[in-house]
Amino acid sequence: MTMDDDTTVFPPVEPDSDKVYRIAEALTSFIPAGQSILHSLISPPIQNRLEAWISTVETRLIELESKGLIDYQALSKRQEFSALVVKTVQAVVVTSQQEKLRLLKNFLLNVAMTPNLEEDELYILHNAITDLTPSHIKVLQFYAKPTRFIQGVNRMLEQIPPHKSSVIQGWELSHVFGHGDIEYWQYIFWTASTHHVVNNIQSEVNPGNIAGPRINGSATRLGLNLLSLIDSDECKA
Numbered sequence: 001m002t003m004d005d006d007t008t009v010f011p012p013v014e015p016d017s018d019k020v021y022r023i024a025e026a027l028t029s030f031i032p033a034g035q036s037i038l039h040s041l042i043s044p045p046i047q048n049r050l051e052a053w054i055s056t057v058e059t060r061l062i063e064l065e066s067k068g069l070i071d072y073q074a075l076s077k078r079q080e081f082s083a084l085v086v087k088t089v090q091a092v093v094v095t096s097q098q099e100k101l102r103l104l105k106n107f108l109l110n111v112a113m114t115p116n117l118e119e120d121e122l123y124i125l126h127n128a129i130t131d132l133t134p135s136h137i138k139v140l141q142f143y144a145k146p147t148r149f150i151q152g153v154n155r156m157l158e159q160i161p162p163h164k165s166s167v168i169q170g171w172e173l174s175h176v177f178g179h180g181d182i183e184y185w186q187y188i189f190w191t192a193s194t195h196h197v198v199n200n201i202q203s204e205v206n207p208g209n210i211a212g213p214r215i216n217g218s219a220t221r222l223g224l225n226l227l228s229l230i231d232s233d234e235c236k237a
Helices: 016-027 036-066 072-076 079-093 098-112 119-131 134-144 146-157 165-177 182-194 221-230
Strands: none
Touching: 036 079, 036 098, 079 098, 079 119, 098 119, 098 134, 098 221, 119 221, 134 146, 134 165, 134 182, 134 221, 146 165, 165 182
């Protein structure tokens, strides 16, 4: 793969270890001078996390180009992609959850393979994946395709729903996933809905089966688009 230095997303003229250290130093520079204990607690984890994540993304980008799935020259000229790289690196810095790191990687790589995304929606979806946790994504996956959780749905159907409609999704999710309390899952549902990836419109577990069980939420079009961008990029390659 040959590229001009001024068009690369991650310039090859600087060693990975140096650029990662530089980013980590910049992001921990808000700590006042002399506060070496806090600096030592924050800087190494950030540096290690960034180094591992960037290495994984770079390796995968090279693989995608070798398969003809991306054009690195064209990709490097997509201003919205360059901006997303910066925003995603910032999200990686403040994320310690391995599943969240995987979702951020998938999002960036799938965007790289999808050149005609509407820019405003792309930023909205990026803000969502940055703010949401793996639990929020699990809720979105359930309301997008409840048959993937059919054992949990059957377990839920054996229970008596609560009288309070204000916690119906929390009750539903706590039984479907088999852990966590009602209030926790209700909060997860509400915060996911603020990003408009799910709503409280009832939907069928088996679409088209009018007599089948119904659940108290649905994935929105925005939510389905988000799922398509955080699915494993290897599945699309």
